[in-house]
Amino acid sequence: MAGSIFGKHLCISTWGESHGKAIGVVVDGCPAGLALSEEDIQEYLNRRKPGQSRYTTSRQEADKAEILSGVFEGKTTGTPISMVVYNTSQRSGDYSEIASYYRPGHADYTFDQKYGFRDYRGGGRSSGRETIGRVAAGAIAAKILKEMGVHITTYTCAVGPVEIDRERFSREEILKNAFFMPDAVAAEKAGLYVEECMKAQDSCGGVIECVIEGVPTGLGEPCFDKLDANLARAILSIGAVKGFEIGDGFGAARARGSRNNDAFVCRDGKVSKETNHAGGTLGGISDGSALVFRAAVKPTPSIAAMQRTVNQKGENIEISIRGRHDPVIVPRAVVVVEAMAALTVADALMEGMSARMEYMQRIWGV
Amino acid sequence: MAGSIFGKHLCISTWGESHGKAIGVVVDGCPAGLALSEEDIQEYLNRRKPGQSRYTTSRQEADKAEILSGVFEGKTTGTPISMVVYNTSQRSGDYSEIASYYRPGHADYTFDQKYGFRDYRGGGRSSGRETIGRVAAGAIAAKILKEMGVHITTYTCAVGPVEIDRERFSREEILKNAFFMPDAVAAEKAGLYVEECMKAQDSCGGVIECVIEGVPTGLGEPCFDKLDANLARAILSIGAVKGFEIGDGFGAARARGSRNNDAFVCRDGKVSKETNHAGGTLGGISDGSALVFRAAVKPTPSIAAMQRTVNQKGENIEISIRGRHDPVIVPRAVVVVEAMAALTVADALMEGMSARMEYMQRIWGV
Amino acid sequence: MAGSIFGKHLCISTWGESHGKAIGVVVDGCPAGLALSEEDIQEYLNRRKPGQSRYTTSRQEADKAEILSGVFEGKTTGTPISMVVYNTSQRSGDYSEIASYYRPGHADYTFDQKYGFRDYRGGGRSSGRETIGRVAAGAIAAKILKEMGVHITTYTCAVGPVEIDRERFSREEILKNAFFMPDAVAAEKAGLYVEECMKAQDSCGGVIECVIEGVPTGLGEPCFDKLDANLARAILSIGAVKGFEIGDGFGAARARGSRNNDAFVCRDGKVSKETNHAGGTLGGISDGSALVFRAAVKPTPSIAAMQRTVNQKGENIEISIRGRHDPVIVPRAVVVVEAMAALTVADALMEGMSARMEYMQRIWGV
Amino acid sequence: MAGSIFGKHLCISTWGESHGKAIGVVVDGCPAGLALSEEDIQEYLNRRKPGQSRYTTSRQEADKAEILSGVFEGKTTGTPISMVVYNTSQRSGDYSEIASYYRPGHADYTFDQKYGFRDYRGGGRSSGRETIGRVAAGAIAAKILKEMGVHITTYTCAVGPVEIDRERFSREEILKNAFFMPDAVAAEKAGLYVEECMKAQDSCGGVIECVIEGVPTGLGEPCFDKLDANLARAILSIGAVKGFEIGDGFGAARARGSRNNDAFVCRDGKVSKETNHAGGTLGGISDGSALVFRAAVKPTPSIAAMQRTVNQKGENIEISIRGRHDPVIVPRAVVVVEAMAALTVADALMEGMSARMEYMQRIWGV
Secondary structure, X not given: OOOOEEOOOOEEEEEEOOOOOEEEEEEEOOOEOOEOOHHHHHHHHHHHOOOOOOOOOOOOOOOOEEEOOOEEOOEEOOOOEEEEEEOOOOOOOOOHXXXXXXXXXXXXXXXXXXXXXXOOHHHHHHOHHHHHHHHHHHHHHHHHHHHOOOEEEEEEEEEOOEEOOHHHOOHHHHHHOOOOOOOHHXXXXXXXHHHHHHHOOOOEOEEEEEEEEOOOOOOOOOHHHOHHHHHHHHHHOOOOEEEEEEOOOHHHHHOEHHHHOOOEEEEOOEEEXXXXXXXXXXXXXXXXXXXXXXXXXXXXOOOOOOEEEEEOOOOEEEEOOOOOOOOOOHHHXXXXXXXXXXXXXXXHHHHHHXXXXXXXHHHHOO | OOOOEEOOXXXXXXXXXXXXXXXXXXXXXXXXXXXXXXXXXHHHHHHHOOOOOOOOOOOOOOOOEEEXXXXXXXXXXXXXXXXXXXXXXXXXXXXXXXXXXXXXXXXXXXXXXXXXXXXXXXXXXXXXXXXXXXXXXXHHHHHHHHHOOOEEEEEEEEEOOEEOOHHHOOHHHHHHOOOOOOOHHHHHHHHHHHHHHHHOOOOEOEEEEXXXXXXXXXXXXXXXXXXXXXXXXXXXXXXXXEEEEEOOHHHHHHOEHHHHOOOXXXXXXXXXXXXXXXXXXXXXXXXXXXXXXXXXXXXXXXXXXXXXXXXXXXXXXXXXXXXXXXXXXXXXXXXXXXXXXXXXXXXXXXXHHHOEHHHHHHHHOO | OOOOEEOOOXXXXXXXXXXXXXXXXXXXXXXXXXXXXXXXXXXXXXXXXOOOOOOOOOOOOOOOEEEOOOEEOOEEOOOOEEEEEEOOOOOOOOOHHHHHEOOOOOOHHHHHHHHOOOOOHHHHHHOHHHHHHHHHHHHHHXXXXXXXXXXXXXXXXXEOOEEOOHHHOOHHHHHHOOOOOOOXXXXXXXXXXHHHHHXXXXXXXXXEEEEEEOOOOOOOOOHHHOHHHHHHHHHHOOOOEEEEEEOOHHHHHHOEHHHHOOOEEXXXXXXXXXXXXXXXXXXXXXXXXXXXXXXXXXXXXXOOOOEEEEEOOOOEEEEOOOOOOOOOOHHHHXXXXXXXXXXXXXXXXXXXXXXXXXXXXXXXXX | OOOOEEOOOOEEEEEEOOOOXXXXXXXXXXXEOOEOOHHHHHHHHHHHOXXXXXXXXXXXXXXXXXXXXXXXXXXXXXOOEEEEEEOOOOOOOOOHHHHHEOOOOOOHHHHHHHHOOOOOHHHHHHOHHHHXXXXXXXXXXXXXXXXXXXXXXXXXXXXXXXXXXXXXXXXXXXXXXXXXXXXXXXXXXXHHHHHHHHHOOOOEOEEEEEEEEOOOOOOOOXXXXXXXXXXXXXXHOOOOEEEEEEOOHHHHHHOXXXXXXXXXXXXXXEEEEOOOOOOOEEOOEXXXXXXXXXXXXXXXXXXXXXXXXXXXXXXXXXXXXXXXXXXXOHHHHHHHHHHHHHHHHHHHHHHHHHOEHHHHHHHHOO
């Protein structure tokens, strides 16, 4: 295992480089009996496809998923599901320039240092195209969760300095604007802000929020496999993410206990919390409230503005990165965040099944 | 594995409850030949011991570590190192009240939901005393790192709304005040703020920052085992932590690419970065700069102020939590953050050893 | 992880050396709600205790197990169970001789080669005392299995060249003789054979058989985690074991398909197999028949007869190993085999719980 | 993880069914800088290809491997290597008969019991074609080992009752006969024996032996990850294998200590063993001698002779399995055994790199 395998029960193994023949994923541990089709996968992949608005790269990729194994007569068999997306838009161009220097904010330098050389074509394995495998696998996890009554909503809550107004929050709005923001006004402002960045040959970042409803209480393990800890790893493993917070997050660090604690209340024999500052976990275990977390996404590092860097000869140079780059990666990262969250929660659902002797007896029928 | 095992190479298995007989950890995978004594462990444990200032619980715990295996003639043998700390200060008191209801902000409710019942004495496994195992193991990781030229500095950068002034940053100051803040003025203000909380029978949180210097370039794996992703999981796995950010973190989400990218520069044949907005990783792999990350710590949930909650009969009640509780857990959490960071980086050092064929040849001598 | 951690769900972490302070194990992943006491553990440990017959070492060890965590009010809590056995019979003698050379058949040489030095006192970590942790953990696994209707019977089927006669097989006999053989006649012959070895200052080995009844069909995973593959690893991980076979094992290699295949038959609506050449698995998955496997145990390497070896100066020398050694380790290894089998099957029970969507729905109640 | 992932450092994830679109494997953790081509893979795959002699199935499969990722300019990049073999010879025939009953000796029944249904076409995931992924990955492991000076020789040492004569052992002979036997006389006798089985519409099994030379001393971990334990799991995970023994194996169980112990000897300052009854490990750690182990392979379960079984309606029926089946699978399994051995030893090489502080310093250069 060298970093491309994720999950303990629902275990995914992703592979592929930006300009290699194909990109894909193997999903081991999907329970048998789940209805699954290539359309289920494609629906998710389409949400990360480039070229869907003027604020994303104009590169055209079909990103068509094919299921090669693990599904029989429309249902998962319990054995590994292999999925592949063939790369089609790799320009066969001259990479000698990009091969010669280290792009700031990219993994060129660190890959060279780690491995002694690198596949420099389009960033190789460190390209954002790597997330195709995550999203394809995440589509399966999301389908498992849906069957279990768990629903995920993911959206952009900030683009650069433009934040959504919680008063205007509209779930229906999310899919109506290019930024997947739940606030039409903020989305419009975000458009203007990104235009401004583009004119300045610059880029920007933003914040993605994810809300997971219907999670059974009791998911997540004490100590190291807390549900929030595993979510944090899953989300930080996405290339551009630099921060993660659950519930009030960094805000909680400034609050007092009397305000941050969520009171329990019992209504009609059902225990719930009056508020959700915790973001859905207590002691790392789901508490029946919605899981709510946020991810900070950095600005796209590929910009046309001049930057100083070093080439492989060790010379200090100036570069301008031309090409078809997203001025803001946030909108396309929304579904990647959702995919990683789905994988993590589905894994926790499976892990939790052996928490009690009575659960074991319920399955094995003694 | 149900959550109490951490690490792939340097693998720790922690155990123990607040009011059980003992608390401990087994460390498997420590390389042979490291000089190690109980004093090395105790030095770390002492940093999390209660009762060291008026801002922490007055509970007295010796927290004396004993090494039971894996060390011979002063050096690690390569086999598991078992360490135990016997609990001494458990009051044999009456727990029937605490057993009967769910404390807001604690894991009482979720443990009951997950396991069907819980060890309610002092929070059982979800108590902060669980971190003793982490700190004892972290002391070993830190010693490995020291031998490899890696040095960790961890401190408090905010207590409630009181933040340090970076202009006044003084490494020497850290160990001189009760909050482990690198700014004496902020530490004094923090003291006043905590006093105020205590008077109000309330608690507060804060932010801890960790800086790791001397990390070789090339640590961390692509995709899911990015160094920052693994750090995030390690840090979020600490009970009170609600947020994690590396480098500029959430600030990066508001920045532009031109500002957030760190320029490479070559001086005297050595490549480095002019700034460190990234916080020491590119593509999840260490870039030779210092690793810099922050953890948001929530306010202590145990407060004497009245709170609404539910008892096990499903009745809505009001409670006031009496007893010896830390009004702010941040100072004692500093060394826990350091321990988890040390464990993560040491693990990455080992993982990275098989990254190149030439490394394998260097060890196995072909 | 450096070899002392076993299991994916029911995960054990063993530690301790022959002449260290103590030996123990941490069990993570035991489901909550299992009734468990120190007597449950002791019963198993007593079966491996030395000094119970004239055919085992005369060394006296109390081998008294203490549970330090994970059990509350007589039931497992779902959190790690730490168990410790303090070493009491280590003679403080002079180890300079044993430290100076490599005992044939022991791990002295390989530990030195692997780690650069070794804890030479009584074999250190490579001593048979290491199995105490396995047996203590296996007692818990066996108790889980018992609750699930799974029963394990383990016995000696050969001591040196003396084999049991299957016609005389008597389950009741097993606990009545010093060799745990299910055949009194064979046990008597074995006694004579071991006497002969002892007179010749020599030792002998044997074969242990394990039968596991009541295993639900469907345990074990395709490909690499076949139930028999995981059993093989578990059993070969016991120091003295040199071979493993399931069902007809090596005999199957000489049989024809028509004889080796087990016919299915349906009686009263229940499918079963008419024979069990397969030993209870098909395609690595339990088939409802009893699991039946055998382990080949080598002769004790510590013998008083003269042997040639090398000392650390590289001189060729002759040695005679004096001390209290078992002339045959087989009887004491029986419970170790049973413990490892129990751990493996319990783990498979947990792993199998997420094999179907309907199982997940049965637990999470959708 | 549900059984199709193997290895800790060199981690493979196999996928695919007999009659699905394709079969493949993802290899994560291959060190960067290994020269690798599709020819390297094909050479191994060709050794398991059907139709190479009259003693194997006449089915024609191209089994052409394609590398989709992880190799750049002829060298491995350190990131996942995805390999695919498209299925070409699946007959589109009528599977309704085979779908309706359980073939004795196959996994039809256990897959149905485990998953609730099965992909019945050609055995689905439990088909021998599953080993294509193992062999393709094993080819990479073998190439790593070759670079490290480790060489593997694998051959058939028995077909049914026909055993090789060790006096006639000839390494050159192995590739010259249809059974990969190192003894031409035995190979001829084996041919006659298999003819006899074929005439009787029956099948037979055999024994495969593997010798691994040049393994550095010190590989394998104490306790559960003993090199022999991990080899046992690897080999038993191959569908038809029912037994495993290292060194003298079951023979050691009948020997005395004085004979079974291998004496150490020092010649020209180099320590070695005079004999190798142990098969190359002491305490589960490689001792510098060759690793020598054997695998018992059962007779092919698919036979044309009449067999009794049960159909899915629960009726007792008689069947004769027609089609292109190997009368003996042993020759084609030889390379599968070699592949699994190579993967296990390569993994141990990587694992062993962090055994000593000095090794870590040798890589990270302090």
